[in-house]
Amino acid sequence: MNQPQRNALYYAFIVALGGFIFGLDIMLISGTHEYTKAEFGLTSLQLGNIAAGPGYGALLALLFAGYFSDKFGRKNTLIIIAALYTISAIGSAFAPSYFWLFIARLIGGLAFTSLSLASIYIGEIAPAKMRGKLVGMNQLNIVIGVFVATLVNYFLVNTAQEAPSWAQAILLDEQHVWRWMLGVEIIPAMIWLALLFVIPRSPHWLILNGHQKEAESVMEKIRPAEDVAQEINDIKVSINSAESTPSLLEQAEAIFSKPMRIALLIGVFMALVQPLTGMNAMLAFMPMIFQQVGGDSSAFAQSVVVNLVGISFTILAMLLIDKLGRRFILLGGLTVGTVAMAIVAFAFFNAxxxxxxxxxxxxxxxxxxxxxxxxxxxxxxxxxxxxxxxxxxxxxxxxxxxxxxxxxxxxxxMNGTLVFIGIVTFVCAYNFSIGPILWILFSEVFPTKVRALAITGCAFITSVFGGVVVPTLFPVQMETIGAAFTFAIYGVMCAIGLFAMASILPETKGKSIEEIEEELKARSLGKT
Missing domain, CATH: 1.10.150 (DNA polymerase; domain 1)
Structure with missing residues (x-):
């Protein structure tokens, strides 16, 4: 790996740390439900709202994220996002009521746009042959964050139950343990905030806004000297103007134009498929799911095992995604996900x-x-x-x-082993395929001049279903239609996604953003 590649990796790693904090956030809350329900007297719907609170915030933020990203730059917007994570973590840990906990979680959701902004930034600095791996780091950091959160929750719950004197001295007891869970996020959020000041501004954004000299300076850090001029020219051709940022109306008109038809279909379908598989609900309520099997004392330990296995498959995806290709991995993951959810549903049907x-x-x-x-x-x-x-x-x-x-x-x-195997299998399929492919495709299929609006728009759809609808409804579904039908629905969503993406998704591995743009444009216009 040469120095420009190392620089691109370093900057991408810093930006992808937002994924780690996202993973922490969605999994730390999973350990708090039993305690917050008792402390605040929550109903099933309120419990769902606490889990989905960030989703509401994400919806609000995504309405403005594209504008902020284009107006103030990817870097500055990410800095604002990191500050919001910090504020949310502090507010959640010290929340005095259900309302204030919900508001603090909602503020954290404003920062969930880090996932879409990270895919934009990393996609714009990554060399074509490394783009899959670098954008995929976002998903790797998410699952590492999820795993760390399960370890933290497991440790805190056991410590609170054993009640050693040092834990009692710092109020780490069964009454306050949920506050410790949510407060853990404060430290990594502050570290990420500090590190974001190190990264350069995106060269694509710089050219889009007429800062060519600075763009060339940044590009010299992340590309071999002989490739800089050609890459700058390719970006200019894609943007078609280096003088100003297209207005939101101009971007919207371009997104819904006939040449963008296939790219838009891929983005929207992926934005629907990923959340409707139910992964966010499973993460937010994993201990509750294992308790349904009858494993109260081991629910947190089982969550640790599931997410540890999931990490290994995310790492495997990072190693293979630029070799096997996006299409093959996505369709394979959706196939396995369908089977895995069928196994879980079968086990609950026979309980x-x-x-x-x-x-x-x-x-x-x-x-x-x-x-x-x-x-x-x-x-x-x-x-x-x-x-x-x-x-x-x-x-x-x-x-x-x-x-x-x-x-x-x-x-x-019931056959708890079957439930455990099904959930582990699904998490592996999701982390290897469905999870990372979403952000990689978002970063690849949309041209530079519309990328901010297109990606944040698709991320808005993902947030509606993955951040709000699915986790909010999960405890209500478990109470009204039961676990068997809930997981059967997730399996059906995987199958629908499989057939939809098989019909429209081309292979994008190893191609520049500009090459992908031309290919999708030609398909949209019926020229291939």
Whole structure:
């Protein structure tokens, strides 16, 4: 690797650290649900809102992210994003109520645009032969952040339960442990903020705004000297003007023009396919999912194992994505994801739930209240929804509220190994394929002059479904239609995505952004 390549790698790594903080954010919250529900008396919908709060913020931010990115530059916008992450982490850790926790999480969502901005910046500085790997670092950092968060949650929960004297001295107990979980994010957010001042401004943005001398200076750091002039010229040809940034209206007209038809379809379909597979819900509620299997004490440990395996497949994707190609990897990942979700759904469809005297003890039902459950003893229920409705209808809301947390954990009898295998397989497929391919394709299929608006627009769609709809509805779905149908829906979404992308996605590996632009334009106009 020559020095320009090392420089590109270094700058891309710094920018991709935003993915690490994103991964921390979405996974740290997964360990807090049991505690915040008890402290603030949350309903299932409020619980979903806490998980989806960042999604609402992301939607708001994405309305302006493209404008800020073009107006003030990729670098300056990323600095603002890092500051928002820091503010959100502090606010979440010290939130005094459900409302303030939701607001702090929403502020963090304003920073979730780091994913789209990172793909823009890295795509613009990366050499064509390294672009897949460098943009894919964003996904690698996400899964590393997720894994670190599972380790942190596991450590904090165990420490709070064991209650050593040093932990009690710093209020690391079962009442405050969730605040420690959310406060962990403060330190990496501040480090990322400081590092972003090191990176240069994007050469594409500099030329787009008429700063050619500075663009040439930056390009000399990230390209061999003999390639600088040609790359500068290619960018100018793509932009078609180095004097000013196209207006939002001009960009919108270009995006919806006939030459951009295939690129737009790829962007929109990918923006829908990725979140509707359900990954964000699984990350945000992974301990809850494993508790549904009946593994309360091991739920956090299982989450650690799942995400550790997931990291290895993300690293594998980084090594192979520029060799196997985007199309092959994406279609393979969607195929495996479909099968994995079918396995999980099958395991839940075949579950049996039975209340016995032993399960009443596990649910902490007082002896004097045990008689209320007599009509339900030794009755077999074949879905988590059925047993919840039966208990609620038999013992009433007040008693149900006291046993709800441990009801499924105590009564479930199912093939937990099958659920674990299915979820591990899906996480591997997602981290190897569906996750990183999204941002790589976003960085490749849209021309420079419309990239900021196009990518943030597609990211807006992803955020609507992945950041808001899917995680908000997950606890409601689990309560109303049950785990089996919830995971079956995710499997169907994977299958739909497979057929859609198989019909429209070309191979883009090893091609410059300008070459990809010309190919997609020709296909849109029916010339190939």
């Amino acid at each position: 049996v739930y039975v209340i016995t005297p032993d399960t009443l003890s596990a649910m902490n039902v007082a002896v004097e209240d045990a008689g209320k459950f007599a009509p339900l003893l030794n009755t077999e229920f074949y879905s988590d929804v059925d047993i919840k409705e039966a208990v609620l209808g038999t013992v009433g809301q007040e008693m149900y509220s006291t046993v709800e947390a441990n009801l499924i954990i105590s009564t479930a009898s």
